[in-house]
Amino acid sequence: MIIREQLEQQELKMLSPFACPNLGHAKRRKPETPCPYRTEFQRDRDRILHCNAFRRLKRKTQVFLSPSGDHYRTRLTHTLEVAQIARTISRAMRLNEDLTEAIALGHDLGHSPFGHSGESILNSICPHGYRHYEQSLRVVDKIEKKGKGLNLTEEVRNGILCHTNRVADTKEGNVVRVADRIAYMNHDIEDAVRAGILHRDDLPRDVIEVLGDTKTKRITTLVGAVIVHGPEEIGMAPDIQAMHDKLHAFLFEHVYYNPIAKQEEHKAKLLLETLYTHFISHPAELPEEYQKIAEEEDLPRAVCDYISGMSDGYAVDLYTNLYIPKGWE
Structure with missing residues (x-):
């Protein structure tokens, strides 16, 4: 064997x-x-x-x-x-x-x-x-x-x-x-x-x-x-x-449910809601595999899949790149 x-x-x-x-x-x-x-x-x-x-x-x-x-x-x-x-x-x-x-x-x-x-x-x-x-x-x-x-x-x-x-x-x-x-x-x-x-x-x-x-x-x-x-x-x-x-x-x-542990939650809410709205409005900016999901299923499903897979740091960095002004170089 x-x-x-x-x-x-x-x-x-x-x-x-x-x-x-x-x-x-x-x-x-x-x-x-x-x-x-x-x-x-x-x-x-x-x-x-x-x-x-x-x-x-x-x-x-x-x-x-x-x-x-x-x-x-x-x-x-x-x-x-x-x-x-x-x-x-x-x-x-x-x-x-x-x-x-x-x-x-x-x-x-x-x-x-x-x-x-x-x-x-x-x-x-x-x-x-x-x-x-x-x-x-x-x-x-x-x-x-x-x-x-x-x-x-x-x-x-x-x-x-x-x-x-x-x-x-x-x-x-x-x-x-x-x-x-x-x-x-x-x-x-x-x-x-x-x-x-x-x-x-x-x-x-x-x-x-x-x-x-x-x-x-x-x-x-x-x-x-x-x-x-x-x-x-x-x-x-x-x-x-x-x-x-x-x-x-x-x-x-x-x-x-401790207020101290949850004190940043309102910021996370704003960040995730903003990213969700952004990609619903700009589906062409989704990575290719998520665009495929949008075609096979629907766009909200694809956007949720994309955002849910992000790490904390990636979500923060992406939000920063999209919505926080950069200094002139």
Whole structure:
């Protein structure tokens, strides 16, 4: 047997009955010749890792808009942290770690510049609406590789689409959904403390007593709770889930809706609305691949695709070039 076939057979021997093996699954919309060395889910992971949208995540906001400090999370570091947490859970439950990793690496490819603020702004101005998990799927299906897409397997596509608030078709997809929240809650606490808008003593006392008083302890507690709960239904014991949910609600009140964290949002709104109006009025200035989308679908869809793919810095630079006067040279 070639190496890929050996790997596929090893999966059947080692994985849990709840896991999604490559054999019998991993179908693509466009059939391709299999790789002799990698399984299909491994190929998906590699395609995501090497795509343009993945590289742009390094300059996209997580919570704080374009932070100047080196240690604040970006969308890229968040993605890597989600992948590691999800892989730990999948490995412990004998799920398919390659499938889990591919979904985790691709789950936020469709995030707009300026984080969830940008998502809300685009949702309000684009007639098609805008939700980052749907855009992530659109990125891998229709935008990457100049419109060719990555031709990912159905299981990875489903996991990307369902990572926010839907039940995925695979256990691996549901692991990523849980890991995403574990990662961003605990890492956003750390960033909020660094930014001075939250103090560690502000966290609910009962949450700290159950989950732990440090980032590491909380992540360990939550990951362990998911593993102990088992692969039949991805979740946590009710007492741990209750503290998880209370911490999540606390962060929305004190961090995500905090006036200090949101103080630049009105500027982001003006910037994105201005760029959107500009390209609606000047479609010939869109890059060629987005002009093609405008022809095949419609102009608002193409403009939203273009703007949503921008990094924070690129959007600011483009706005500056278009609307800020330059000095005479």
